[in-house]
Amino acid sequence: MTELGLFLAKKSVNKAAISRRTGISKSRLTQLTSxxxxxxxxxxxxxxxxxxxxxxxxxxxxxxxxxxxKNEK
Structure with a gap:
């Protein structure tokens, strides 16, 4: 799971609802989160x-x- 996936899971976000509201496809959201x-x-x-x-x-x-x-302490 990606950092985005972990973030959305922590917030209990429904990916289907995000897809409807944003126009980002469910398959793209799955790629981004996994x-x-x-x-x-x-x-x-x-x-x-x-x-x-x-x-x-x-x-x-x-x-x-x-x-x-880089080179940051």
């Missing part, structure tokens, strides 16, 4: 955040919290 090799686009993250009434910036910080700049 396959680490699938890249999440900024527009998708933004729409998902809006659909579940969460600030997309908050989602971004939570989902990508492990990313750091």
């Amino acid at each position: 396959s680490a090799s699938t890249k999440l686009r900024a527009d998708e993250l933004y729409l998902i955040g809006l659909a579940i009434d969460i600030d997309p910036g908050e989602m971004l910080n939570e989902i990508f919290k492990e990313l750091k700049l």
Whole structure:
């Protein structure tokens, strides 16, 4: 499961409802939540955040919290 998948599971979010509200297909949402090799686009993250009434910036910080700049201590 991806970080997005874990985030949505923690929030008990229904992927079918997200699909209806955003226009992102259910198969794409399944890819985004289960396959680490699938890249999440900024527009998708933004729409998902809006659909579940969460600030997309908050989602971004939570989902990508492990990313750091090189040489950062």
